[in-house]
Amino acid sequence: NIDPESLLPKLPDPAELRPFPDHRSVEYVGHKGRVRTIAIDPTGDYLASGGDDGTVRIWELSTGHLKQKVRLSTTDPVNIVAWRPVISPPILAACCADNVHFIVPTDSTSPTAQAEAHTLLTAGFSAAPTIPTKSATGVDKPSPSSWHTPIPAHASQSISLTLSLRSTPKTLTWHRRGTYFATVCPSSGSPSTAIAIHALPTHTSQHPFKRLKGLPQTALFHPSQPKFFLATRQRVRIYDLQAGKLVRELLPGARWISSLSLHPGGNNLLIGSYDRKLLWHDLELAPTPYKTLRYHTRAIRDVAFHPTLQLFADASDDGSVQIFHGKVVEDGFENATIVPLKVLKGHRVRGELGVLGVVWHPREARCVSAGADGVVRMWA
Amino acid sequence: MSGVNGSAQVKIQLQTKNPELQLPQEIGPILVRTGLKRLELSRLVNNLLEATQPVPLQFLINGQFLRTTIDDFLTQNGISAETTLTVEYVKALIPPQTIASYEHDDWVSSVDILSSPQQSRILSGSFDGLIRVWGMSSDLLATGTGHSSAVKSAKFISPTQVVSSSGDRTLRLWKYEDTDIGTASLTPTLELYGHNASVDSVAVHAPSSRMLSSSADHTVGIWSTRKSDAPAAQEELIPVSNKRRKITPTAKPTATRGPLSLMSGHASQVAEVCFDETDATIAYSVSWDHTLKTWDLATSKCVDTRTTPQSLWSVCHLPEKSLVAAGTALKHITLIDPRVSAQTVSAMTLRGHTNAIVSIARDPKSSHQILSGSYDGTCRIWDLRSVRNDASEKIGEEVFRIERDAVRQARKLGTRFEGGVKVFGVAWDAEVGIVSGAEDKKVQIDSQA
Ligand SMILES: [Mg+2]
Numbered sequence: 001n002i003d004p005e006s007l008l009p010k011l012p013d014p015a016e017l018r019p020f021p022d023h024r025s026v027e028y029v030g031h032k033g034r035v036r037t038i039a040i041d042p043t044g045d046y047l048a049s050g051g052d053d054g055t056v057r058i059w060e061l062s063t064g065h066l067k068q069k070v071r072l073s074t075t076d077p078v079n080i081v082a083w084r085p086v087i088s089p090p091i092l093a094a095c096c097a098d099n100v101h102f103i104v105p106t107d108s109t110s111p112t113a114q115a116e117a118h119t120l121l122t123a124g125f126s127a128a129p130t131i132p133t134k135s136a137t138g139v140d141k142p143s144p145s146s147w148h149t150p151i152p153a154h155a156s157q158s159i160s161l162t163l164s165l166r167s168t169p170k171t172l173t174w175h176r177r178g179t180y181f182a183t184v185c186p187s188s189g190s191p192s193t194a195i196a197i198h199a200l201p202t203h204t205s206q207h208p209f210k211r212l213k214g215l216p217q218t219a220l221f222h223p224s225q226p227k228f229f230l231a232t233r234q235r236v237r238i239y240d241l242q243a244g245k246l247v248r249e250l251l252p253g254a255r256w257i258s259s260l261s262l263h264p265g266g267n268n269l270l271i272g273s274y275d276r277k278l279l280w281h282d283l284e285l286a287p288t289p290y291k292t293l294r295y296h297t298r299a300i301r302d303v304a305f306h307p308t309l310q311l312f313a314d315a316s317d318d319g320s321v322q323i324f325h326g327k328v329v330e331d332g333f334e335n336a337t338i339v340p341l342k343v344l345k346g347h348r349v350r351g352e353l354g355v356l357g358v359v360w361h362p363r364e365a366r367c368v369s370a371g372a373d374g375v376v377r378m379w380a
Numbered sequence: 381m382s383g384v385n386g387s388a389q390v391k392i393q394l395q396t397k398n399p400e401l402q403l404p405q406e407i408g409p410i411l412v413r414t415g416l417k418r419l420e421l422s423r424l425v426n427n428l429l430e431a432t433q434p435v436p437l438q439f440l441i442n443g444q445f446l447r448t449t450i451d452d453f454l455t456q457n458g459i460s461a462e463t464t465l466t467v468e469y470v471k472a473l474i475p476p477q478t479i480a481s482y483e484h485d486d487w488v489s490s491v492d493i494l495s496s497p498q499q500s501r502i503l504s505g506s507f508d509g510l511i512r513v514w515g516m517s518s519d520l521l522a523t524g525t526g527h528s529s530a531v532k533s534a535k536f537i538s539p540t541q542v543v544s545s546s547g548d549r550t551l552r553l554w555k556y557e558d559t560d561i562g563t564a565s566l567t568p569t570l571e572l573y574g575h576n577a578s579v580d581s582v583a584v585h586a587p588s589s590r591m592l593s594s595s596a597d598h599t600v601g602i603w604s605t606r607k608s609d610a611p612a613a614q615e616e617l618i619p620v621s622n623k624r625r626k627i628t629p630t631a632k633p634t635a636t637r638g639p640l641s642l643m644s645g646h647a648s649q650v651a652e653v654c655f656d657e658t659d660a661t662i663a664y665s666v667s668w669d670h671t672l673k674t675w676d677l678a679t680s681k682c683v684d685t686r687t688t689p690q691s692l693w694s695v696c697h698l699p700e701k702s703l704v705a706a707g708t709a710l711k712h713i714t715l716i717d718p719r720v721s722a723q724t725v726s727a728m729t730l731r732g733h734t735n736a737i738v739s740i741a742r743d744p745k746s747s748h749q750i751l752s753g754s755y756d757g758t759c760r761i762w763d764l765r766s767v768r769n770d771a772s773e774k775i776g777e778e779v780f781r782i783e784r785d786a787v788r789q790a791r792k793l794g795t796r797f798e799g800g801v802k803v804f805g806v807a808w809d810a811e812v813g814i815v816s817g818a819e820d821k822k823v824q825i826d827s828q829a
Contacts, residue, residue, distance in 0.1 A: 025709075025736060029800065043577070045577065063507075063802070065507050108529060110616075111619045112616050364691060364709075380709060
């Protein structure tokens with residue numbers, strides 16, 4: 001007689017999985033209203049945030065001191081901040097209304113690096129103008145975007161470039177090298193124009209997916225292969241960008257996907273959903289989830305793998321951030337080990353909304369969360 | 381012998397190193413109940429002293445403070461009650477009291493003290509980019525303007541020279557002068573370029589004219605305090621505005637210089653650096669990369685690396701103990717024996733803070749005590765003799781906790797202080813006392829006098 005319990009793999013004790021964030025550290029105080037988006041720069045020195053007050057703020061991560069405040073709008077929220085994933089020169093993309101603004105941080109940035117950033121952002125103005133593609137009827141297709149010099153009020157706030165789309169982007173995701181980035185505008189008229197891929201050096205934009213089923217929600221690039229992950233409300237499709245074709249479709253079983261995070265190894269995908277489920281997909285296994293985690297009582301807004309440590313986190317409208325151990329054994333027969341480690345509480349739920357974003361430090365076991373309560377907080 | 385009813389007795393031999401506290405006549409070992417605690421022992425010794433004013437006393441057995449009954453102390457430390465215990469008594473410490481607060485326009489990042497029996501000076505660095513020199517009656521004597529980002533650290537090099545480091549990637553030297561009419565001046569004399577990110581700490585060794593800096597660019601810099609010794613700055617690091625300054629036609633641009641050396645080795649931001657207190661050719665640096673590094677400044681080489689489980693945000697050398705105190709980005713202070721012969725990384729852990737420790741200073745009067753400043757809004761005094769042995773480590777506990785004055789005042793009124801209270805810098809001086817700068821935009825002075 002074998003005890004069936006003895007056949008189950010033994011999960012490690014959370015105490016043995018330290019370090020992981022378990023207490024409050026620095027707070028970043030100043031936003032009025034909801035903070036919708038946060039991002040830590042690739043050096044780990046600075047935190048950017050944006051929210052309903054129409055401002056982007058750049059903070060010193062370790063002290064919580066405000067370094068730069070950029071007002072993008074007096075009426076529209078800042079929906080996305082995303083650092084270009086290259087250490088130098090530093091560049092921050094910020095989405096507000098239908099526009100993407102490219103900000104050059106000034107604090108502690110050498111004059112040389114600031115000049116390099118400006119050159120990198122504006123080089124595309126002198127690139128050869130793209131010939132508009134003719135549609136079957138011979139009418140010029142409306143361009144998906146326009147790249148232009150920022151208005152004076154923005155230029156004076158160290159914005160070097162503005163990209164105007166035809167709808168409001170809710171996702172901006174960079175390719176690892178910082179040459180390309182993708183935007184997703186879920187409220188776009190047709191699914192195929194909701195998603196655009198942009199080339200920064202040439203200031204060009206295209207809608208690569210012609211016939212798309214379902215409403216696009218969010219997207220990301222594979223870190224090392226020419227693959228693109230696109231989530232509609234209920235599916236995640238993986239495209240090969242070089243071959244220009246769909247290579248895989250995942251069926252997470254969620255009713256409405258909110259967020260994606262790809263493991264740095266590239267073979268495991270986390271999917272957060274408004275219907276409270278967190279889904280772990282092993283891309284080498286079935287198109288259905290390897291694990292379904294139901295730990296939240298409200299919608300999951302964001303999910304994030306740690307870029308270097310065996311940790312992941314999610315953020316929910318129930319006001320909590322949850323920290324998990326997630327161990328992936330690459331090229332092995334072993335499946336991923338998932339251990340819930342800590343529920344981080346402290347954000348207050350405001351108008352049904354809780355924690356809207358969570359990001360990790362590039363190297364350390366510390367994360368930052370952004371709340372609808374206006375609070376931005378580091379956990380250590 | 382430990383008795384159930386506490387009536388057991390133990391032989392103790394009382395001793396003191398303090399001449400003021402010598403017993404009027406030599407007494408041999410005396411028998412006391414093992415149930416006694418500090419207060420009862422203090423009363424007993426005060427009786428023997430025939431003191432008119434009782435002196436509060438603390439007791440040390442085997443270099444550790446008695447914090448429990450003698451019986452519990454013997455049990456915890458595995459000491460037999462049959463032996464004669466040597467018990468050293470010392471004056472109990474007086475709790476620090478806040479005596480002054482100096483108001484700033486922005487958060488205070490660092491503090492330093494120029495100690496003098498006549499007229500001490502306090503130097504503060506602020507996130508508003510200014511350095512300030514204060515007299516002892518909260519009188520602002522001089523302001524130094526020039527940094528284009530937050531001042532992260534500022535130190536007196538001598539009674540007439542000051543150095544500051546900033547988020548603007550530079551260090552600056554200033555001439556400091558007191559005038560007869562009760563004011564003073566801070567004049568910029570040199571701008572030091574070399575770092576490529578925020579310069580988060582500076583350390584000074586005046587006798588050798590050397591300074592050390594630590595930066596978010598992952599390097600430790602060695603600099604000279606003398607313009608004539610310093611090499612030229614790398615041209616591309618100097619902003620164009622400095623090369624042709626147009627504020628006033630007569631204003632001469634401040635001279636620029638570069639580092640003697642920039643030492644690489646850390647894999648992340650270097651939070652703080654300090655000189656070895658007995659050998660100024662040695663330095664210790666701590667980093668977000670979890671390590672304490674020992675540097676040989678003569679060769680600009682890292683000679684030793686100690687890796688801990690967490691990011692280290694502050695460092696202080698304790699020469700008498702042969703230890704380096706390193707404050708972590710979590711909640712504790714690790715005492716590290718940096719000597720190559722040391723077997724373990726951590727010799728002792730000081731626990732009690734509830735957030736990162738970003739500044740540590742030595743007690744100017746005792747080799748046993750240190751002061752720490754933390755993001756939890758408190759400064760704490762630790763006595764390395766106040767320890768308990770846990771299963772796996774020696775744990776030190778705080779002797780005193782200093783809160784921000786505004787927090788204390790709010791509590792008195794039955795409310796809560798809502799502002800930020802992170803402490804960023806501490807300094808400790810025999811004349812002035814404990815000085816701390818914090819997010820409450822204040823320099824606070826606490827005294828044990
Ligand atoms: Mg510091």
